[in-house]
Amino acid sequence: MNAAKDLALSRDAVADPEVKAANARAATPRRKAPAAGPAPQVAGRPKFHESARAQVAGTATYVDDIPEIRGTLHAAPILSTVAHGRLLGVDAAAALAMPGVRAVILARDIPGDPMLGNFAHDEPVLAQDTVQHIGQVIGVVVADSVMQARRAARQVVCHIEALPAILDVHDALQAQSYVLPPVFVKRGDAAQALKNAAHVMHGTLEVGGQEHFYLEGQVAYVLPQEQNQWLVYSSTQHPGEVQHWVAHALGIDNHALRVECRRMGGGFGGKETQAGHLAVWSAIAAHKLHRPVKLRLDRDDDFMITGKRHSFAYDYTVGFDDGGRITGLKLMMAVNCGFSADLSGPVADRAVFHADNAYFLEDVEIASYRCKTHMQSNTAFRGFGGPQGMIVIETILGDIARQLGLDPLDVRRRNLYGIEKRNVTHYQMKVEDNILDQLLSKLELTAQYRRRREAISAWNAGSPVIKRGMALTPVKFGISFTATLFNQAGALVHVYTDGSVQVNHGGTEMGQGLNTKVAQIVADELGVAFEQVLATASDTGKIPNASATAASAGTDLNARAAQYAARNVRDNLAQFVAGLDGCDAGAVRFAGGEVLTPGSARPFTEVVKLAHANRIQLWSDGFYRTPKIHYDKATLTGRPFYYFAYGAACTEVAIDTLTGESRVLKVDILHDVGTSINPAIDIGQIEGGFVQGMGWLTTEQLVWNDKGLLTTHAPSTYKIPATGDVPEHFKIELWPEPNREDNVFGSKAVGEPPLMLAISVYEALRDAIASARGGKKGVRLTAPATAENVLNSLRA
Template sequence: MNARDTQADAAPVPARDSHDAAPVPARAAGQPHPHESARAQVAGAAHYVDDIPEIKGTLYAAPILSTVAHGRLRGVDAAAAQAMPGVRGVLLSADVPGDKMLAAFAHDEPVFAIDTVQHVGQVVGVVVADTVMQARRAARRVVLDIEPLPAILTLQDALAAQSYVLPPVFVRRGDAQRALANAPHRLQGAFEVGGQEHFYLEGQIAYALPLEQRQWWIYSSTQHPGEVQHWVAHALGIENNAVRVECRRMGGGFGGKETQAGHLAVWAAVAAHRLGRPVKLRLDRDDDFMVTGKRHPFAYEYTVGYDDTGRIQGLQLMLAANCGFSADLSGPVADRAVFHSDNAYFLEDVEIASYRCKTNTQSHTAYRGFGGPQGVIVIEAIMGDIARALGIDALDVRMVNLYGTHERNVTHYQMTVEDNILQPLLSTLEHSAQYRRRQAAIAAWNAQTPVLKRGLALTPVKFGISFTATLFNQAGALVHVYTDGSVQANHGGTEMGQGLNTKVAQIVADELGVPFARVRVTASDTGKVPNASATAASSGTDLNGRAAQFAARNVRDNLAGFVAGLDNCGAGAVRFEGGQVVSPTATRHFDDVVGMAYANRIQLWSDGFYRTPKIHYDKATLTGRPFYYFAYGAACTEVVIDTLTGESRVLKVDILHDVGRSINPAIDVGQIEGGFIQGMGWLTTEQLVWNDKGVLPTHAPSTYKIPATGDTPAHFKVDLWPAPNREDNVYGSKAVGEPPFMLAISVFEALRNAVAAARGDGQAPLQAPATAENVLRALGTLIN
């Protein structure tokens, strides 16, 4: 008899009496467990793509960049580059073995520039060499023969020329023109808000390894391994099953690695295919700025009608998005801006026009909030303008316009707001932040202080959770229980520092009733979970956490059925908690039950699949229920400006945010704080400037300023709304990745209030970002 036979025939492990059981530890979910990679990251032991040991023979690529915003590409002279030491090849469009256009949905972006260049920084090809620096130096020696063509560089020029990457979209409800004509008061306004560089700490990078039989292994710093797989296969002219993409973690993404990480993977794979060697491509910070897209800059025009209380009666709104030279994700970004141009407010008679403008700049892409911030900011600006025009407090205007019940709870895109907590949430923050008392104190301060002026604003957020493209609201996961009782989970989401893997481990631990430390989540891998959606739209935990929960539940049910057979009870009577398996008659250690189950050939692994319920969406009319639920929040922010220099500072922030029943309060609070500060940067210091040649001079930390530690206010208070999600979401939680970003719009509104106080005429013509120069322009003391 062999060892396996002996194990299978062994007597069951004796059950321990229930009264001998140790106290049951707290469940993992709801606890502030440290981020699963925190210790490794602090110790420098967490591996990113550039830390992976390189295969012998690895080569390095560097991009050849266009120096012209728009032109006809007449030729490429690479002779000088090819003569340089270590150079192995120069790859251009002709070297792409498959489709020379990327597999983006609009099919409007080439792998490498073909006949024309469309922006400064467009990749014309790559140089491959033995070292990184050899490749970069040689790339600068490639001479491009480009005949300049007229370039469109501003939104105004694009609108005038009707230059669009996608057709305009119009959404209407009621009769806005009639409502405006009948309104007691009307206002018109226009302003712009700038883009934003993602500024992830780990830049864009890919490492392409050719394997046997035309197979590929791609390491990519990506939020969407499945799309990288598809893009690489498409460019190489092979099937998806020949490409495996892996991502253990990213050093930040913020949307910038949702589609655009795919470019680097394709460029590296094309080079590796041509040369038959592994190729790594890592952009330096300057090239990363020049090559990759940003948050979409927007321009707005509006006409609003309202009554004496500030309640909106009619609204005509124009949103123009600077999409850059190709569509990328501009369609759904602009759609979400339309969806969120109501924010927290009921708009009965409204017309919205959305223009998706083509310019000769980088192709702008996803960014935290995905168009939501660009929609929310315009309606919040309108609320502030109405309040100043009427001479009343802006919070009162906001409160009178909030979504309510019955006929005032349906959005302009025909979704009913069923989970509305706006009024109690805002009222709670108004009281806890002492909003009214502070407004009076600020008014007194501003009346006595000629140079420094303060402003205060309390603004809400209502953010829809789900991909607006319904098909992406699905996820898969695997859970493996090993014979020693340890657990491994794998899912289709990606970890970019936001704590997704930590939350998934907590969920799986509780489903199996084991300690959190027994669960390990492994790298995202298209060879394990196929066809996964991007980790985006704040849905990472909602989708992948639920899928992992279902996978773990399947394994648990297998074990429960096995124990029920041993103890002659129903499987539903078997509990898993505190590392133990408890039936009505016996208590056993989880590890013992697993060993027994394996010996009896019980399946100890399973898959799980989840698709978001209830959602539907008509893309042609932009109507339906695109979101499963809404996440809510509010922020009260106090600022001060120096009217002599235009400098500003955020003094105090009070936040009340809705995360449902938190799976990990520490991670959720961290996401709220980080999202707010990133949003504050978008609206205060982060200014992208393109010159009249289409060059981006703000392409490095010396010229582009993200918030630093010193910009965080000393008074920064975050509270969580104490109620679970009303929808059947995983553990009653709500998404927290993107909604807090829009809390920072309170900073901009507070700054506009300070500007209005300084001007003394009730006007606040401030453009975003509110740099010192823009503050002075708004004050009328800086002449262009």
């Protein structure tokens, strides 16, 4: 008997009457299977976000919605009011005397390692002998209610002796104050190339940070379990890291702790590491008091405590020829990391990797300084250093075009990656999937770039106050974690006897539609309806050691792992059915809710019941690791990315030269998502990413005073884009070509790359400013381009 017939089992050998009956039904002739053809697909079609209806109805559960069990206490943070100083003591007497207050937790109450379990091991769980920024958490007050805890936390007196503070990246450079050693990348001979250049230009640039401003603030809920086990509900992009950090702080093994996250109300990188802090603080309090503890930050505290997008300062010298092609570049990037390393190393590395954006740099030197300041420790943010790398090269090319009197798009196209010798990056990765020239050519035509530039010139000639500008800029963004070990994922797929399917994977859902796409892929693999597949909460007790949902790799990794798990189940069923029908397993197809062989068609649900009766495995795991990637962290050379995602945006803006106010008038985007798994979700991601990037570069200004206090710490003082800021003309088209690498469904990542399309807004603003100023001078515009900064640029 062959393997297929072994799986089908011999009906004569089965004694169970129920199994006999099921096998008898299987022997009954079925309707003839239809001719082979393409199966109807769930993937590739716009599907509602799996939580959309629940979110609209208000029934979607977030961490703060989880019913609190009896005895739950609430925590609130005690914050430093000094940017840098010696912590001499903490007087909590007044707080402890307040109604409902149960305890004040300080560093001495940490049962495990007092330093967080991150890779740099340079950040204390709670401040010990020193404080290093205003808003650093010194301890937490635990009380019966949220408001009791918050009111009591304000009554705690911290005795701090102030020390000199570094509050500016330039001061950090002068003091050689770094969280990590500087990194240098070099190709060719930049110094000689600059000597030989027909034209040389020097410049500087300042680009600010950005607050994540997720709708759901940071929150954790920790519940002690039996036998020193723990359950943590965390609004986190990285449950595995929360598990590791909490276990590290409590001094217990990882297996004693389970972290669950059903969904987040936004993350954008701000919940990759920062969510771990709240879970650790809550766990220490729960450990001391033997009670469940919840900690949810209010918006002001969230601003003061958590890290932001890294601000950058740049200094560059560039050489170029008469046509605007860059012949040599020396670039210095100073990264404001805040008081600890956090994720600053890989963020700064990615900025180095993306300092080319879409352009070939033959003779180049890049220096990256990872500066320590006495400010919040900056962290991951959508794009993860890529935007900060790209904006400087786009600034350089825009000013080259102005100096030479050329159209900026023509200068950009002359510098694009090409073929043969012009297709290798400065970090030695070959650009093998280059579609830049074709993509820009198409957008140039569909956006009517040339005609509109003429119309803008005519407008500006006749308008003394309102000036318009336009820019078309490309994006080439590398997809994969720069930390190679994170490029792996696991998943579980369970098929139940009623034909319903459950999938669990290591990714987290933060509104981006990851669970929806994973369910679409699994549905196609099993040939069932989308509605039959349920994606469940991320859970370290199901998928261990999962990577963060970040780097735009959530779908690439987790959907592929889930596909492999579903394929294992499908192969088990195919082999079983092949044994029943006496055909090869390769001839069995799954489509339209049916299992098809050359001689029969059975409902999927019936096949599942029959397989279960014959003891066929109906669940499986799947594992995926990204192929081809490797690089040397010491030299920053190799192939850090599996592939590149491309895109381009053409943006038209207007500025008021009297007030500095600006408005985005029109946006045309052509973006490469490969073969889209869900076009509706992908277009939504492109829209959201662009608008978030527009906010970073126009209105979202973080301001610290000379004492190191963040003064923009609430919606009243920090302005994210609103619906009124979205241009009426906002046209998005998807590039029609599948991913040339073997990625799930032929798709490409879509989370981060669209944010960098918004650099076209910044360049369009500079174009308008240049028109207002006249001449061929470069335009220095500090980002974000607030009204004040636009006015300063006009007057420079």
